[in-house]
Amino acid sequence: MKGILVVKAHRCMGCKSCEIGCAVEHSRSRNLYEAIAEYPRPSSRVSVKSGEGFAVPLQCRQCENAPCVAVCPTRALYRKNEDSPVAIDQDLCIGCKWCVLACPFGVITLDDKSHTIVKCDQCMERLERGQLPACVVSCPTGALEFKCMEDVIAEKREAFLLQIEGCLGDKK
Numbered sequence: 001m002k003g004i005l006v007v008k009a010h011r012c013m014g015c016k017s018c019e020i021g022c023a024v025e026h027s028r029s030r031n032l033y034e035a036i037a038e039y040p041r042p043s044s045r046v047s048v049k050s051g052e053g054f055a056v057p058l059q060c061r062q063c064e065n066a067p068c069v070a071v072c073p074t075r076a077l078y079r080k081n082e083d084s085p086v087a088i089d090q091d092l093c094i095g096c097k098w099c100v101l102a103c104p105f106g107v108i109t110l111d112d113k114s115h116t117i118v119k120c121d122q123c124m125e126r127l128e129r130g131q132l133p134a135c136v137v138s139c140p141t142g143a144l145e146f147k148c149m150e151d152v153i154a155e156k157r158e159a160f161l162l163q164i165e166g167c168l169g170d171k172k
Contacts, residue, residue, distance in 0.1 A: 002083035003146050005122065005133065007057060011143035012048070014055030019044040021138025025123055040113040045120040046135045047107070057135065057144060058107050060120035062086055068099035068108060068119075076117075085122040093117055122146075 020032070027035035027042035035042050046059040062085045069077045069086055076092035077099055079085070093116035100108045100117065108119045123133040131137075136144045 003148050006145040006147050008143050009056045011141045012055045014048055014050050016048045017138045017140055018046050018057050018135035021134040022046045025134035043111055043118045045118055060107050061105055067102040071098040071102045085124055087121045090116050
């Protein structure tokens, strides 16, 4: 399913459970207790950032015309098909950082150990099995949701109509 990660920042406590869930999902063992002993330690593809009085998880937004894919000189960044998230072939990545510079959201990072990039792939393997991304499952407050675009648009439309209805009700 083509979907997007929806962030409900007002629900985020900054607990970083999403970071841990992501790192474990991308570890060799896929087990928390074994992952902490792995070398190199697995990297998270989501990063919780805090502001004054709020926290928000940041990860790849899977741009439709992804600038990171367009600038990659080795084609290490790619999509399996038009509905799939942007993935990386670590064997092709040369660590040139062009994608890091091109990303409008600043969510692509370079792994210090492997000198290749690390970015969210929406847990593509989990999606293929009909499961939600690990960050969504790990979030105890529901600050992260995975939804299809049509559902997001329908919810926004409904909220807007309710807002208009409220404004019209005030004039009666």
